[in-house]
Amino acid sequence: MQVKRRVIIMKKIINDPQKVVEEMLEGIQAANPDVCYIENMGVIARRTKTGRVGVVSGGGSGHEPMHAGYVGEGMLDAAVSGNVFASPDPERILAGIKAADSGKGVLLIITNYSGDCMNFSMAAELANMEGISTASVIVRDDVSVKDSTTSTGRRGIAGTILVHKVAGAAAAAGHSLEEVRRLAQKAADNVRTMGMAMSSCTIPAIGRPGFELADDEVELGMGIHGEPGVKRVKLMSAKETARVLLSRILNDLKETGSEFALMVNGLGGTPLMELYILNREAHIFLKSMGVKIHETFVGNYITSLEMAGCSLTLMRLDEEMKPLLEAPCDTMAWKRRA
Amino acid sequence: MQVKRRVIIMKKIINDPQKVVEEMLEGIQAANPDVCYIENMGVIARRTKTGRVGVVSGGGSGHEPMHAGYVGEGMLDAAVSGNVFASPDPERILAGIKAADSGKGVLLIITNYSGDCMNFSMAAELANMEGISTASVIVRDDVSVKDSTTSTGRRGIAGTILVHKVAGAAAAAGHSLEEVRRLAQKAADNVRTMGMAMSSCTIPAIGRPGFELADDEVELGMGIHGEPGVKRVKLMSAKETARVLLSRILNDLKETGSEFALMVNGLGGTPLMELYILNREAHIFLKSMGVKIHETFVGNYITSLEMAGCSLTLMRLDEEMKPLLEAPCDTMAWKRRA
Known part of the structure; x- marks a missing residue:
């Protein structure tokens, strides 16, 4: 006997479900002449180097405009996108760090998910091996649960955007990596x-x-x-x-x-x-x-x-x-x- | 026999369904110190008069950020909100025109729906009776249908936002009412x-x-x-x-x-x-x-x-x-x- 299944049709404006992130990032690049998309790396970066401390964030896709929408003057220098709801791997994050680096070091703003913490930490080590200084701030603003299925400790959610804003403004003001980190950490703490x-x-x-x-x-x-x-x-x-x-x-x-x-x-x-x-x-x-x-x-x-x-x-x-x-x-x- | 009906629960973050527009406009005022909400009139207006030609638009609510979100420097001086998907009445539009008027006249940007055309036209007459000059541009950008259940001729949709932008910039440049109207009409035509x-x-x-x-x-x-x-x-x-x-x-x-x-x-x-x-x-x-x-x-x-x-x-x-x-x-x- 044949079993009839109801076919679930996903009602989305997409082409290939496997290519949504890549095509989205190309669409962002097409919309914004101030950023470029680094192919195969999931990175959206500013087209021009600032000569100041770089600020990088990233994480799984599906949270738009976070993070790629916040790349530009006064916020992020690069955003690294993983697959939908999946952390980007260290190699991609390293590409983002390199794109953001102007020789003054790079601050990494990390949302507190186990995958992001591990991958950003590995990417920071890789960057340091290549002579790029990094510092990190982990955002844990979600007061709802102490630990979660995806994190040890509180998760990072909307507060991250305000940390991006503070860190980007601190970098734009010409502060040192340590000072940018201190200010971003202060934002995250509050x-x-x-x-x-x-x-x-x-x-x-x-x-x-x-x-x-x-x-x-x-x-x-x-x-x-x-x-x-x-x-x-x-x-x-x-x-x-x-x-x-x-x-x-x-x-x-x-x-x-x-x-x-x-x-x-x-x-x-x-x-x-x-x-x-x-x-x-x-x-x-x-x-x-x-x-x-x-x-x-x-x-x-x-x-x-x-x-x-x-x-x-x-x-x-x-x-x-x-x-x-x-x-x-x-x-x-x-x-x-x- | 008792008939059991399934109760449909509307899943929205609201209080009273009858008060959504009023409460939304109060929420907009709470978010934006540059605008004020004129109570009982559905009007969001700039707090300071510009001394230039005023630009006003409006229509049914439910299309946010249009129109109230576009009130501010370089776009609208006032936005008039009717109930959800319902044109505001002429008295409300008149309140918007008065709020926007700095003595140089007011341009009305009207989306082509029968209710909006009638009510804005009546409001313009009322304003003229009170000595406020007005001019109007009707936006008909929707190429999909020639006439519709809500309009004679094409409906006004997203193109309206670009007309707001052009008209607001023309007014900010200090142009006369006739020139602001000409430029807004040109935007609408294209x-x-x-x-x-x-x-x-x-x-x-x-x-x-x-x-x-x-x-x-x-x-x-x-x-x-x-x-x-x-x-x-x-x-x-x-x-x-x-x-x-x-x-x-x-x-x-x-x-x-x-x-x-x-x-x-x-x-x-x-x-x-x-x-x-x-x-x-x-x-x-x-x-x-x-x-x-x-x-x-x-x-x-x-x-x-x-x-x-x-x-x-x-x-x-x-x-x-x-x-x-x-x-x-x-x-x-x-x-x-x-």
Whole structure:
């Protein structure tokens, strides 16, 4: 007897599921004359060397605009893309480091996933063997889980973008590698994020959603690769979402007397309308808690393909951090005028 | 006997479905210190008057960042939001015109939908009665259908954003109302768009998707409110999508000797990865047709809530249009450095 199977058709604007990363990077290069794509290496790099400390980040693809969208003046000098949700190998990262190096050393901004930590560490050794100095900052902003299926310790998520901004501004200011590292580390130490997922996403090479959530269910603290979070709860209002996510962040920060940057991030499939409604609730809640917001960012900064959901990030600011956050930058995904 | 119904739960980060527009606009104001929200009027306006010709646009909500995201230096002075997918009434538009007026007159950029045309026209009369000069440009860039269920003649879609950019730059340059109108009209006359929808979206106040598409089906030329397009076809590759949409645009333009701006727009639920892959294919196809691309824009410029899909836009450029497109601007959704 013949078994009839339902053919699952993946509804994406792609050609070959095996070539999505390569074709995407070519598409980025076609859109942005200031960057070049280093073929077979998954690297998007600035076309011109800056003569300053280089800043490099990278990781699995599928989180666009992170990281390739942040290559440009005042942020990254190179971004290294692995396959979808898979860390790039050390050889690729080395190519990114070389592209970013102007002889003043290169800072590596690493999201805390086991694969990224291992591969960036190996790439740093390879670079050092070739005479390129490197320093590293590991971002661990996700307050939802202590360890995860993909990391020892907290994962790095949306806070990474603010670390990119601070590090890029510090490098653009002409600081030394050690000083750029110190400032990026300070940004990383002061940033906290928590997210919430409402739907799954489909990795092109797999062709079906990574998990299922019930129609009335969301997962608190789910990772940006669909890794398990804290718990599944019933769908919440925007007000409740802001309260739940921010309470956990504030508990972790332990103090609320400083000024903060707020990032309201969409995971890819959530419309801006909802992010702005969530932003309204975040401001109302934070005000009720006496927390002062210096600046707010709302948009899709780090995504999980077409996943619906959000994350909220707070970064503690001081007089050293503010001008770095406010410094001009010119990348596809984040532009800021002087 | 009791009839059991399946309760459809709308998975959105909102509070009250009836208040999404108001709460969204409050959220925009909370995110952007350069704009203010005029309560009960759906207006987002610049906080400071420019002393120059004002530029105003507006329409139904649900297309964010259009229009409120484009309020700021070098683009719009005010944006007027109606309910989701519903034109704002004349009184609201009048409030937007007043907010934008610095005594030099106000240009109205209108997308060609019957409701918008009627309401903006009435608002212009009201403004004129109060001594404010207005001029209008109607955008009709959608080449897919001649008339539609919501318009007489072609609909206005993603090309509108490029008209906003040109008009805003012309106003910022200090031109007269008539000259700003002429330049905006020229932009509108030279822009063509065609879109493709892959999934429906859900209007919050309705609570269920507006239409259904089969798993392997897309609709060519579907409107940004889900209005019928040209036809439903089987899911296409990125290459085929670029070819089908751009062929129709090029046929309509009739000439390919000029330089063009290309916009690859996502409808809200389509990841950037896919838009960049589509951009790659658009560049390859246009090159094969001998069409020269002066500049490329990729992102979610005008959306339909969480709808998956895309549109491609070409705007013919000349030496008058290029500097207006390249002029600096500083809005939430489009920033450009000098």
